Amino acid sequence: MSEAPSTSPVCYRHPERETLLSCSRCERPICTSCMNDASVGHQCPDCVREGQRGQRQAVTAFGGNLAAGRAGYATRAIIGVNVLVMVASVILGGPKAIAGAGGFFGLLGNGTSLTDAGEVLGWAYYADHSVHGIAEGEWYRLFTAMFLHYGVVHLLLNMMVLWQLGRYLETVLGPIRFTVLYLLAGLGGNVACYVFQAPNQASAGASTATFGLMAAMFVVNRRLKLDVTQLIPLLVVNLIFTFSMSQISKAGHVGGLVFGAITAAVLAYAGTAKNRTIRQAVGCALILAVLIGAAVWRTSDILG
Structure with a gap:
């Protein structure tokens, strides 16, 4: 008798890994290798990169990087x-x-x-x-x-x-x-x-x-x-x-x-x-x- 297929979510970046974690921003399932600590919960690598692009670079008193x-x-x-x-x-x-x-x-x-x-x-x-x-x-x-x-x-x-x-x-x-x-x-x-x-x-x-x-x-x-x-x-x-x-x-x-x-x-x-x-x-x-x-x-x- 064959086993029923697993219905557990899998990491969107590693489909072979089952996980119960999800990105607090986009809500996609992520594994422990992909999670990044955030102020609330964890974020996936894609959302971390997107957030970094949206941040303004700190400048000096005279406008430099x-x-x-x-x-x-x-x-x-x-x-x-x-x-x-x-x-x-x-x-x-x-x-x-x-x-x-x-x-x-x-x-x-x-x-x-x-x-x-x-x-x-x-x-x-x-x-x-x-x-x-x-x-x-x-x-x-x-x-x-x-x-x-x-x-x-x-x-x-x-x-x-x-x-x-x-x-x-x-x-x-x-x-x-x-x-x-x-x-x-x-x-x-x-x-x-x-x-x-x-x-x-x-x-x-x-x-x-x-x-x-x-x-x-x-x-x-x-x-x-x-x-x-x-x-x-x-x-x-x-x-x-x-x-x-x-x-x-x-x-x-x-x-x-x-x-x-x-x-x-x-x-x-x-x-x-x-x-x-x-x-x-x-x-x-x-x-x-x-x-x-x-x-x-x-x-x-x-x-x-």
Whole structure:
């Protein structure tokens, strides 16, 4: 005599499993492997995913993604790019690209073919009688220079500052806004080098951007009504260091500081949530336009 078929419900995701449990949201039967604790009862995986899609992402005080900002994706990525570029420079330039080439108590490294190609340089003759520089159409130098370093010590000093300040600023701004801040500060410092330095004077390094982060910390903490007195000695010491060392680009550091502060002010004082992102985007676009205009003027001045 054959047995009567079972009439017990089965899990909708695992038909071979009988169950007396059901999703408190859609009421479909679920097994113990599929149930997820909810505020009331249990929910199936599909309802959990649907609920997560309907939740608004937590944002920072300035409109960025809070969870992504806390993870520090942008800071880590920027450090990674700088390290990879340094590795490429060492491969091309050999041991002297690491340290021991003089400058900064003998700890800086030699320039390499990579730094020669990407550093800020207005206009200059090379040994092979070729002419290079931003004024010759190599505009990319204004961007690439912020990822190039003369030796490992130069790299480590900048990456330490980037890690310490970047993690905090990315947390309060979010990764996208932090990346915009970093790039505009670095670009601002490099444009200042182009405008105020001799056309044949080369410079490179992330310090244009990291000086911008110092200024941004001051602006952001003021906006959040936090204590900024501890930041003042940091800025003063770094400015004294900048103007006391002959190998440091004074224009680059001051330019990064100024444009980092301006960009941070745009991001921090754009108002409340309504239309805030649009105002931030427009403000940053205007800063970029000013920098491009300054670089165009300097080019016409050199070539004129």
